[in-house]
Amino acid sequence: MADRYLSFAGTAPGRFLTRRLGLPRPAPLLRWSADRPVPDGGLLHLTAGTSGLDLAPVLARTGHAPYDTTGRPAAVVLDASGIRDVEGLAEVHAALHPVVRSVATSGRIVVLGAPLDPADHHQAAAQQALEGFTRSLAKETGGGRTVNLVRLTDARAAASTLCFLLSPKSAYVSGQVIEVGAHETAAPHASHDSDRPLAGRTALVTGAARGIGEAVAETLARDGAKVVVLDVPQAEEDARRVADRLGGIALPLDITAAGAGPRIARALPDGLDVLVHNAGITRDRRLVNMPADRWRSVLEVNLASVLRTTDALLAAGALKRGGRIVATASIAGIAGNAGQTNYAASKAGITGLVRSLAPHALAGHGVTVNAVAPGFIETKMTAAVPLLIREAGRRMNSLAQGGLPIDVAETTAWLAHPASGAVNGQVVRVCGQSLLGA
Numbered sequence: 001m002a003d004r005y006l007s008f009a010g011t012a013p014g015r016f017l018t019r020r021l022g023l024p025r026p027a028p029l030l031r032w033s034a035d036r037p038v039p040d041g042g043l044l045h046l047t048a049g050t051s052g053l054d055l056a057p058v059l060a061r062t063g064h065a066p067y068d069t070t071g072r073p074a075a076v077v078l079d080a081s082g083i084r085d086v087e088g089l090a091e092v093h094a095a096l097h098p099v100v101r102s103v104a105t106s107g108r109i110v111v112l113g114a115p116l117d118p119a120d121h122h123q124a125a126a127q128q129a130l131e132g133f134t135r136s137l138a139k140e141t142g143g144g145r146t147v148n149l150v151r152l153t154d155a156r157a158a159a160s161t162l163c164f165l166l167s168p169k170s171a172y173v174s175g176q177v178i179e180v181g182a183h184e185t186a187a188p189h190a191s192h193d194s195d196r197p198l199a200g201r202t203a204l205v206t207g208a209a210r211g212i213g214e215a216v217a218e219t220l221a222r223d224g225a226k227v228v229v230l231d232v233p234q235a236e237e238d239a240r241r242v243a244d245r246l247g248g249i250a251l252p253l254d255i256t257a258a259g260a261g262p263r264i265a266r267a268l269p270d271g272l273d274v275l276v277h278n279a280g281i282t283r284d285r286r287l288v289n290m291p292a293d294r295w296r297s298v299l300e301v302n303l304a305s306v307l308r309t310t311d312a313l314l315a316a317g318a319l320k321r322g323g324r325i326v327a328t329a330s331i332a333g334i335a336g337n338a339g340q341t342n343y344a345a346s347k348a349g350i351t352g353l354v355r356s357l358a359p360h361a362l363a364g365h366g367v368t369v370n371a372v373a374p375g376f377i378e379t380k381m382t383a384a385v386p387l388l389i390r391e392a393g394r395r396m397n398s399l400a401q402g403g404l405p406i407d408v409a410e411t412t413a414w415l416a417h418p419a420s421g422a423v424n425g426q427v428v429r430v431c432g433q434s435l436l437g438a
Contacts, residue, residue, distance in 0.1 A: 003378070003394060006401050024400035027144040029171040030106035031406065038167060041074030041104045042067035048091035049082035053112065053155045061159055062166045072104040075166045080130055081114040081152070084123040092133065100137070106144035108166045109137070113151045115179065127151070131177050138175035138433050139398045146174035146399075153182045157422035164414040172407035174398055175433030181422040196224030197417050202272050204228040204264065206255050207279030209238035211379050212328075215405035216276055219413045221246040225274060230255070230264070255279050255305045261312020271320045274416045275313065277306045277327040280346075282381075284339045295342045302346035307353060314365055321366035324416045327354060328408075329373040329427055335437025347373070351427050358425030368424040370415045375431025378402045397432035 006026050008014040018025045030039060043064035045055065059077065067073040076099060080092050096109075103109060111134050116124040130149055138147035148165050152158045158180040164170050165178075193199055203220045207213040209231035217227045227248035231239040236252040243250040251267055253260060264272075280302045283294040306327060313319050332340050333347030350371055358369040376382060376393035382402065385393065394402040411430050414420060 003401060005391070005394075024395045025142065026395075026400035027105055027142070029144045029399065029401070030168045031171045031404075032168040032410065036168070038063040039074040039104065039106065041072055041107070043075040043077065043166065044073040044099065046076065046078045046095040046099075047082075048078060048080040048095045049084070049088045051079045051082040053079055053081055053152075055079060055112075055155050058155045058159045058162060062163050064166060072102050073099070073107065074104045075108040075110070076103055077110050077112065077162070077166070079112045081112050083113075083126045083130070084120070085126050086122070086129075088126055089129055089133075092130070096137075100141065103141070103145055106168070106171070108170070109141070109145065109147040110162065110165050111147070111149045113149055115151050115153065134177070135175045135433070144171070144399065146170060148174060149177045150180060151177065152180040154180075154422075157181060160414060160417045160419040161423060164410075169410040169414070171410075172399065172403035172430050172432050173411060173428065176428055178423065178426055178428065181424060193224065197419070198274070198413075199224030201274060201418070202226045202228065202268065202270070203274035203276065203416065204230055204251070204268070204272055205276040205278055206230045209235040209242055211381070212374070212377060212405045212408050213276075213278040214242055215409040216278055216412050217242060217246060217248070219406065219409035220274065220276075220416060221248060223413055223417075225416075228268065228272075231279070255309060256300050260305065261309040262316065264309065265313060265316040265318040268318060272313065272318050272323065273320055274324045274326070275310070275319060276412055276416070277309070277325070277350075279305070280328060282340070282343050284343070286339050287341045290342065298342040299346050299349075302343065303349040303353075306350065310353075310357070314361065314367070317365075319365060319367050322418065322421065323365070323367040324420070325357075325361065325367060325369045326412050326415045327369070327371040329354075329371040331373055331375045331429060331431050331434050331437055334373060334429070335434070354427055355425055362424055368415075368421060370423060370425065371427045372408055372411045372415070373427055373429045373431070374403065374408050375429065375434040376402045377408060377430075378404055396436060397434045399432035401432065403430060403432060 044067040113127050113130045134147050134149040203225040205217045208217040208229040221227045229239045229243040230251045232254050233252040239250040283298050327350045329350040330347035332344045354369050354371045361367045361369050408430050
């Protein structure tokens with residue numbers, strides 16, 4: 001369903017009324033396209049404190065030209081990784097204060113920080129302060145701009161993350177804190193084609209016959225992957241339609257069925273590089289009115305099947321070294337939602353799975369485990385939500401609009417990237433910086 005308010009707010013009468021009445025003023029978001037992978041304007045690189053990061057070669061890979069002081073910068077990177085005390089935070093203010101107004105519409109601001117040092121509480125306090133700073137700045141900037149914080153120690157390991165956050169692919173990701181490990185666990189035999197980084201790799205997406213899952217499958221196929229479109233047998237026709245269009249394979253299978261994991265492994269004798277757990281259902285009702293079957297069905301599809309399938313595929317060695325597991329959480333699992341105790345429990349469980357499994361899967365199998373946590377995404381399901389609730393969902397984020405399935409798909413593709421091996425155990429919200437649970 002079209003967002004009529006977004007369209008109206010962009011007209012002259014709409015701008016006048018929203019300004020006079022203090023209403024949200026969303027700006028159309030600039031999303032990625034092949035003919036405009038990065039916007040014009042250049043990248044402005046700033047430093048606060050003393051940094052040991054070698055950022056020049058990494059920033060050159062983002063596709064942005066250096067900002068030449070003409071026009072408005074499309075992206076700003078502030079390296080604050082060397083800040084170690086409260087006094088150093090003044091340099092953060094001094095660096096960004098003069099330039100924030102000049103950042104182009106739908107521009108990107110990325111602040112680089114360092115991991116918190118448990119042996120130095122002054123450094124830890126200053127670096128933690130950057131989190132409150134970036135989350136607040138993200139709520140101030142407007143105009144479709146995003147602000148995110150990346151904690152890192154090695155710039156090279158953060159290349160895929162910076163390329164994503166500084167590109168239009170991250171249009172609905174803002175106010176996030178992403179930790180990048182010190183060493184990049186690159187996938188073996190990774191493609192050298194920057195336009196098709198997943199070439200030669202196999203990706204399985206559950207619940208891929210429609211909606212967000214279909215968008216994820218399309219995006220992974222765009223990036224070169226051979227996609228296995230898994231959905232329930234009742235959706236086989238749609239799954240085959242998607243698979244045929246993408247040059248992939250349809251796998252009709254109930255993910256909750258006994259032995260689903262081994263059946264997937266047998267269907268993919270050459271192994272799997274990317275596993276995307278997208279399948280999910282809702283059975284909303286307040287707890288006092290929720291029968292046990294509605295509770296069980298949601299927990300079974302959204303969480304139990306994910307745990308069983310992941311365990312089975314890892315045990316069978318079906319996920320190759322350098323593989324990627326990306327699960328779908330939700331902001332409902334972070335902030336809660338009335339009428340969704342079952343759904344929120346299942347999605348919070350995904351967060352627990354990611355944080356617990358990530359170090360073990362990496363150490364034992366060379367596989368990373370991360371999750372995306374969507375907020376209000378424009379789908380057929382949200383189009384059926386009553387008008388006032390739907391409008392509240394759209395406006396209650398820093399970008400004042402709903403996201404699109406492609407926003408979740410682009411974030412998934414970044415986590416699935418062969419060069420994203422230093423990103424592990426992260427739950428990244430794709431919610432426009434929802435004001436719930438922020």
